[in-house]
Amino acid sequence: MSEKNKVPGVSTYNGPAGGWGALRAVAKAIRGQMAVGRDTSALLRVNQPTGFDCPGCAWPDPKSTSSFEFCENGAKAVSWEATSKRVRPEFFAANTVTSLWGLSDYALESLGRITHPMAYDATTDTYVAITWSEAMDRIGQALRALPDPRMAEFYTSGRASNEAAFLYQIFVREYGSSNFPDCSNMCHEATSVGLPQSIGVGKGTVLLEDFDHCDAVFCIGHNPGTNHPRMLATLREVSKRNVPIIAINPLPERGLERFTDPQVPIEMVANLATPIASTYYQIKSGGDLALLKGMMKWLFEEDRNAIDHGHAGVLDHDFIREHTTGIDALKADVESTTWDVIVAKTGLSREEIEAVAKTYSQAKRVIVCYGMGITQHAHGTENVQQIANLLLLRGNIGREGAGICPLRGHSNVQGNRTVGITEKPNDALILGIERAFGFTAPKEHGHDAVRAIQAIGEGHSKALISLGGNLAVAMSDPQATFAAMRTLDLAVHITTKLNRSQLIIGKQSIILPCLGRTELDIQAEGQQSITVEDSMSMVHASAGQLPPASEHLRSEPWIIAHIAKATLPATRVDWDALVANYDRIRDKIEIVYPDFFDYNQRIREPGGFRLYIAASERKWATADGKAHFLLARGVSEDPNLPSQHLTLTTVRSHDQYNTTIYSLNDRYRGVTGRRDIVFVNPDDLKANGLQHGDRIDVEVVGPNAVDHQGNTRSVRGFVAVSYPIAAGTVAIYFPEGNCLVGLDSFDPESGTPTYKSVPVSLQRSRAKAPAVDA
Numbered sequence: 001m002s003e004k005n006k007v008p009g010v011s012t013y014n015g016p017a018g019g020w021g022a023l024r025a026v027a028k029a030i031r032g033q034m035a036v037g038r039d040t041s042a043l044l045r046v047n048q049p050t051g052f053d054c055p056g057c058a059w060p061d062p063k064s065t066s067s068f069e070f071c072e073n074g075a076k077a078v079s080w081e082a083t084s085k086r087v088r089p090e091f092f093a094a095n096t097v098t099s100l101w102g103l104s105d106y107a108l109e110s111l112g113r114i115t116h117p118m119a120y121d122a123t124t125d126t127y128v129a130i131t132w133s134e135a136m137d138r139i140g141q142a143l144r145a146l147p148d149p150r151m152a153e154f155y156t157s158g159r160a161s162n163e164a165a166f167l168y169q170i171f172v173r174e175y176g177s178s179n180f181p182d183c184s185n186m187c188h189e190a191t192s193v194g195l196p197q198s199i200g201v202g203k204g205t206v207l208l209e210d211f212d213h214c215d216a217v218f219c220i221g222h223n224p225g226t227n228h229p230r231m232l233a234t235l236r237e238v239s240k241r242n243v244p245i246i247a248i249n250p251l252p253e254r255g256l257e258r259f260t261d262p263q264v265p266i267e268m269v270a271n272l273a274t275p276i277a278s279t280y281y282q283i284k285s286g287g288d289l290a291l292l293k294g295m296m297k298w299l300f301e302e303d304r305n306a307i308d309h310g311h312a313g314v315l316d317h318d319f320i321r322e323h324t325t326g327i328d329a330l331k332a333d334v335e336s337t338t339w340d341v342i343v344a345k346t347g348l349s350r351e352e353i354e355a356v357a358k359t360y361s362q363a364k365r366v367i368v369c370y371g372m373g374i375t376q377h378a379h380g381t382e383n384v385q386q387i388a389n390l391l392l393l394r395g396n397i398g399r400e401g402a403g404i405c406p407l408r409g410h411s412n413v414q415g416n417r418t419v420g421i422t423e424k425p426n427d428a429l430i431l432g433i434e435r436a437f438g439f440t441a442p443k444e445h446g447h448d449a450v451r452a453i454q455a456i457g458e459g460h461s462k463a464l465i466s467l468g469g470n471l472a473v474a475m476s477d478p479q480a481t482f483a484a485m486r487t488l489d490l491a492v493h494i495t496t497k498l499n500r501s502q503l504i505i506g507k508q509s510i511i512l513p514c515l516g517r518t519e520l521d522i523q524a525e526g527q528q529s530i531t532v533e534d535s536m537s538m539v540h541a542s543a544g545q546l547p548p549a550s551e552h553l554r555s556e557p558w559i560i561a562h563i564a565k566a567t568l569p570a571t572r573v574d575w576d577a578l579v580a581n582y583d584r585i586r587d588k589i590e591i592v593y594p595d596f597f598d599y600n601q602r603i604r605e606p607g608g609f610r611l612y613i614a615a616s617e618r619k620w621a622t623a624d625g626k627a628h629f630l631l632a633r634g635v636s637e638d639p640n641l642p643s644q645h646l647t648l649t650t651v652r653s654h655d656q657y658n659t660t661i662y663s664l665n666d667r668y669r670g671v672t673g674r675r676d677i678v679f680v681n682p683d684d685l686k687a688n689g690l691q692h693g694d695r696i697d698v699e700v701v702g703p704n705a706v707d708h709q710g711n712t713r714s715v716r717g718f719v720a721v722s723y724p725i726a727a728g729t730v731a732i733y734f735p736e737g738n739c740l741v742g743l744d745s746f747d748p749e750s751g752t753p754t755y756k757s758v759p760v761s762l763q764r765s766r767a768k769a770p771a772v773d774a
Helices: 002-006 020-031 039-045 073-082 089-094 097-101 105-110 132-145 163-175 189-199 206-210 231-240 267-270 286-307 318-321 327-335 339-346 351-361 382-395 415-419 427-437 449-457 480-483 556-567 575-580 581-593 680-687 736-740
Strands: 119-122 126-130 152-155 216-220 245-249 259-260 280-281 366-370 403-406 463-467 490-495 508-513 530-533 539-540 645-650 679-682 695-700 714-722 728-732 758-764
Touching: 020 259, 039 351, 089 126, 089 508, 105 366, 119 132, 132 490, 132 508, 132 556, 152 163, 152 449, 163 427, 163 463, 163 530, 163 556, 163 679, 189 382, 189 403, 206 231, 216 231, 216 351, 216 449, 216 530, 216 539, 231 245, 245 351, 280 351, 280 415, 286 327, 286 351, 327 382, 339 351, 366 382, 382 403, 415 530, 427 581, 449 480, 463 556, 480 736, 490 556, 556 575, 575 581, 645 736, 679 680, 680 714, 714 736, 728 736, 736 758
Parallel strands: 152 463, 216 245, 216 366, 245 280, 366 403, 463 490, 490 508, 645 728, 679 714
Antiparallel strands: 119 126, 119 508, 530 539, 645 758, 679 728, 695 714, 695 758
């Protein structure tokens, strides 16, 4: 609308997802980062059977591949990693850490690939180059000096390979700790915790082929156009079969509305677009639990009415009787939830909720896809379990064309969990490690991400090793997180690029530059490949092809092995042999985890193999061998909040992947060159006496309104943008909005911070307007 043109950098985007805009964005990303020619040819090997796995999202590869199996944001991820830009020791010598702190997160990562191991020098306030040998000596000495191994925290990013993650957890457990804060703690931990209680496995139950057979797809709380764009091609095929796709999300996301496939010439030439969602319901943020209960309430009512009139019910009573337990308690809970409460919490009418439920009831085979719009709430685990309940009511798990589909983020975040990155070791893992390596790992539970930061802040933990990622920026409550990390005795960052976490200096801070997914990995016995697991439990090989960005880079398995050797002089593990040939790492994984049988043989098959998912065969790995209908508390995250408040959700921009920001643009939302934006429903602007373009302050209300220093949690001087977001909901970019999420505000079951449900108020700002970056 014309009003938006009054705000610099804000306009209306009318195009589809994909299309020519995506191609232009790919060209710009390549032009801005990669050396044209040999390096750009790497894109032709993304997600190919003999190429490397995209370092972006975890959407599975199709069985039949084309020459172009990358999407717009995948191309950005590859070009970002395979950039020709370098951050050499000379750069660090000329720039103090204090001066680098003043750069934006986007500017820091834009500098390029780090080329040498670096250590912080307090006398010059700079990072200086050191040898790998010196780096390992320093790390080993610092870890050995800790009075208790549990005083160290070991963070993992979801981009780490199965081989690296497995070695990492073996090293840490032999060292004597179970402290594994992980990026999944901040995204899909509700899935990992909630689904095993429901159906016996913390993973999805569908395969990509199930989308060819489904009768309906529900997309709840996710944005495929930005976060997993290759999914759009799958949804496009579903739409072309005239299968209903129901989108449920507070914001209208272009990828859920319409899509032009860049690999379909007729759509590109004719500027055609395929509609994706057949119906779009804009729910209030935090209203998912109420919606799911409302859908089940209608199903129970309709089932009873049908049976009373001599018809077959809408529930699958045979499946429920044979495979489940807990149906009576669920029914009582749902029936006691009133329609008035459900309608108020969702922001949807009763008629709309009943229409959603009716669509579900009329489809024999249903897939429910969900993302962090479901998990990043104080009741995130319960949200996941209510989705499972909904599917179980009609037997939609363990059936072709049906099932639950959690949309994981990073390309191997699920694989990390599978091969042992968990702070909660079970008996099977302990026994498997003893079989494979001959030592007994600690059985006690360690720290997740929130507890790790709390332990550091309390002075209980004094060392942090980060296997990739940008923990300080990804974590909630930067006020508390940054302060805690500055008290560390040792901070080690295994990374490809510079980010803000590396500028939070402890007594010792060390940067270890590693190979990226796109690069050749040559070890003592030749070129190596690694493996990853996608969102649908498919495990396949990945082998980089590009020369390393520097001769001083080392692979993640090599780095982990050498830290282990430096830390554990009496180690029981032959680290050198494992790193010389990654087949030996996979042999050990197979011993610890028998589901990886014939691991090395099976990953050499095109497309790899699928790990066994018992629930896909209607076998329930629960204590009683049944799938469980589980209850959720009420429909509100905090019923004690003031009635007049808005709920804030954090979102990614289109040119962003997790904490990595590729540019300051958000094409599908019409934002260019800035991130100081708060998206607000026009009625909410009016109710608060505000207008489009006003500078506003966003303040947290309720129990977490005050930070650890006694200040009100807020962002100030941001720009209000009138946007067709659900009434009662406002949105701000992640990680800019993380300061509004208290470290103590998290799902008690999963530990996931409440990035998607922050109670706030808005008011006109007196703060100076932030600069708009060009």
